[in-house]
Amino acid sequence: xxxxxxxxxxxxxxxxxxxxxxxxxxxxxxxxxxxxxxxxxxxxxxxxxxxxxxxxxxxxxxxxxxxxxxxxxxxxxxxxxxxxxxxxxxxxxxxxxxxxxxxxxxxxxxxxxxxxxxxxxxxxxxxxxxxxxxxxxxxxxxxxxxxxxxxxxxxxxxxxxxxxxxxxxxxxxxxxxxxxxxxxxxxxxxxxxxxxxxxxxxxxxxxxxxxxxxxxxxxxxxxxxxxxxxxxxxxxxxxxxxxxxxxxxxxxxxxxxxxxxxxxxxxxxxxxxxxxxxxxxxxxxxxxxxxxxxxxxxxxxxxxxxxxxxxxxxxxxxxxxxxxxxxxxxxxxxxxxxxxxxxxxxxxxxxxxxxxxxxxxxxxxxxxxxxxxxxxxx
Amino acid sequence: xxxxxxxxxxxxxxxxxxxxxxxxxxxxxxxxxxxxxxxxxxxxxxxxxxxxxxxxxxxxxxxxxxxxxxxxxxxxxxxxxxxxxxxxxxxxxxxxxxxxxxxxxxxxxxxxxxxxxxxxxxxxxxxxxxxxxxxxxxxxxxxxxxxxxxxxxxxxxxxxxxxxxxxxxxxxxxxxxxxxxxxxxxxxxxxxxxxxxxxxxxxxxxxxxxxxxxxxxxxxxxxxxxxxxxxxxxxxxxxxxxxxxxxxxxxxxxxxxxxx
Ligand SMILES: Nc1ncnc2c1ncn2[C@@H]1O[C@H](COP(=O)(O)OP(=O)(O)OP(=O)(O)O)[C@@H](O)[C@H]1O
Ligand SMILES: [Mg+2]
Numbered sequence: 359x360x361x362x363x364x365x366x367x368x369x370x371x372x373x374x375x376x377x378x379x380x381x382x383x384x385x386x387x388x389x390x391x392x393x394x395x396x397x398x399x400x401x402x403x404x405x406x407x408x409x410x411x412x413x414x415x416x417x418x419x420x421x422x423x424x425x426x427x428x429x430x431x432x433x434x435x436x437x438x439x440x441x442x443x444x445x446x447x448x449x450x451x452x453x454x455x456x457x458x459x460x461x462x463x464x465x466x467x468x469x470x471x472x473x474x475x476x477x478x479x480x481x482x483x484x485x486x487x488x489x490x491x492x493x494x495x496x497x498x499x500x501x502x503x504x505x506x507x508x509x510x511x512x513x514x515x516x517x518x519x520x521x522x523x524x525x526x527x528x529x530x531x532x533x534x535x536x537x538x539x540x541x542x543x544x545x546x547x548x549x550x551x552x553x554x555x556x557x558x559x560x561x562x563x564x565x566x567x568x569x570x571x572x573x574x575x576x577x578x579x580x581x582x583x584x585x586x587x588x589x590x591x592x593x594x595x596x597x598x599x600x601x602x603x604x605x606x607x608x609x610x611x612x613x614x615x616x617x618x619x620x621x622x623x624x625x626x627x628x629x630x631x632x633x634x635x636x637x638x639x640x641x642x643x644x645x646x647x648x649x650x651x652x653x654x655x656x657x658x659x660x661x662x663x664x665x666x667x668x669x670x671x672x673x674x675x676x677x678x679x680x681x682x683x684x685x686x687x688x689x690x691x692x693x694x695x696x697x698x699x700x701x702x703x704x705x706x707x708x709x710x711x712x713x714x715x716x717x718x719x720x721x722x723x724x725x726x727x728x729x730x731x732x733x734x735x736x
Numbered sequence: 737x738x739x740x741x742x743x744x745x746x747x748x749x750x751x752x753x754x755x756x757x758x759x760x761x762x763x764x765x766x767x768x769x770x771x772x773x774x775x776x777x778x779x780x781x782x783x784x785x786x787x788x789x790x791x792x793x794x795x796x797x798x799x800x801x802x803x804x805x806x807x808x809x810x811x812x813x814x815x816x817x818x819x820x821x822x823x824x825x826x827x828x829x830x831x832x833x834x835x836x837x838x839x840x841x842x843x844x845x846x847x848x849x850x851x852x853x854x855x856x857x858x859x860x861x862x863x864x865x866x867x868x869x870x871x872x873x874x875x876x877x878x879x880x881x882x883x884x885x886x887x888x889x890x891x892x893x894x895x896x897x898x899x900x901x902x903x904x905x906x907x908x909x910x911x912x913x914x915x916x917x918x919x920x921x922x923x924x925x926x927x928x929x930x931x932x933x934x935x936x937x938x939x940x941x942x943x944x945x946x947x948x949x950x951x952x953x954x955x956x957x958x959x960x961x962x963x964x965x966x967x968x969x970x971x972x973x974x975x976x977x978x979x980x981x982x983x984x985x986x987x988x989x990x991x992x993x994x995x996x
Contacts, residue, residue, distance in 0.1 A: 383900070384847075384851060384899055384900055385851075387851045387852065387853045387857070388851075388852045388853065391853060391854060391857060417931065418900035418931075418932055419861070419864065419865070419868070419897075419900050420861055420900070423860060423861060423864050424857075427860070447930050447931055448931055450927040450930055450931055451927060451928070451931035451932075454868055454924070454927055455864060455868075457867070458863065458864040458867040458868060459860055459863050459864055459867065459873075461872075461873055600835075600881070699881060700835055700879060700880060700881020700882070701835035701836040701879060701880070701881060702834075702835045702836055703835070703836035704836075
């Protein structure tokens, strides 16, 4: 039966006698800490101490440790502490506890705050350089693996490739169509609403057509794929890394880049242009419906105007970007996956990093392409 | 020192557990007495871990009754499981350490969750537990991914024992430990059992552990307990699988002891 713990102290000429009683167990830890803190000053003042354990009803490791701590406190002051009245069945535990916590761990070296900050900045800079290195490294190994596949086409993991295309391409179609459709519709509605003020609402077709085909179609699809498939790649490779599956693969003489990463990246490179095309069509369709029902423009007129407004060049500009974006997403996702360390937390962190980084890079890449196409006059 | 006297720490009646159509545990009954160390042996893949996880309430059962310390154990994650959690400590076969906490934080976790105590004391207790299972205090700062297989086992054991629970479930605690460490482990379990009145349910293939620390040994075969009793009695069991287990080539070291 659990009873409240007690600790009585009686001092008789130079000898302090402590009588712990009741339940010295973990469940009573709050009281126990108070009791032992309360006698601490007495322990420091007194000479020799005797701990009489006869009244202890229950004892566990925590209680035994608190008692051991009291006797150590006395001994460290150079006095004698004896523990008496220990019941047989507690002797073993007290003996065990007597041996623990002997080595005092050295205190962690104090950290200079300013120096620490400077150090953090330096490390972050080096980290950024490392990001670039890792990216280029993986790009290089992908090229090597690709060359290997070109030399020996049989070494391409066809099953895996087809499965990945199915996963990142086919299964993504519904959500891609839905979102791009809505975005096309929204752009058309906003265009009609604002252009109407100066009677230019028929130009909404030009706006929707050029915006969707050149920029938005591919950009939105790439961002969605980064969130949907890039994160999945990172999480998969990361948990394989955590459970040493990737190490197992390489000890069997297989190249993880060739087996795991190449099919995934190629699948993305195949799927993203197709998804962009489907997405652009869905957006145009959304624009057409809004122009019809909200702007009162017959579909036939919409299509005729679209024909005049956009050329194949606009479409090319959009679709050419897609494979490069896919490459960036694939490499970032896979390299972040391979950087997962042992813990679940790092898996989560790396997945977040992967999505944030690939969306950022996709947008930067889009900007670079815009400059490039402008300067070659496309 | 025990609460309301229930003679059995664990009672299992007519338990059936299966995955799909196949029953892994089939009409199994088992009693574990208070304060005893029960060793469970059985073939690899024979359902020992499944039995342990069912008793804890992690795997739903198809029929049967389970009582731990007089309280019925319901389905997965039920209230009874959570209430009982304060009274048992569990060592999973794979360790199941929290990968984003250090070894010391892993041991402190149950302390922090169920007790109110100062950080200093918590550190001391965690260090004490780690040392009791044979780890150096420096190892406490390592993350689970930086621990060796045996060290993982020890940290998991320290975590299972963190609250000095009334029952500990140990799934192959000594596998992956060297014989010296395994011997220390046996001694530790014996000491804790004597002092704390610990009930231990231990799945093990370690014949030395079975012989030295287990009060009773149960043999699981074909989803049932086919023999249970002291080691001496098991060695005389007529069940073919039990005979093969204890009288195989690797078990010959037990024989002189048996014939004394
Ligand atoms: N979650 C699960 N789903 C399906 N089958 C399972 C599951 N868990 C275990 N099993 C099956 O139940 C059987 C018993 O497994 P269990 O893990 O209990 O074996 P064990 O006796 O602990 O073996 P070992 O000594 O190797 O640890 C095995 O055939 C296993 O495949
Ligand atoms: Mg098992």
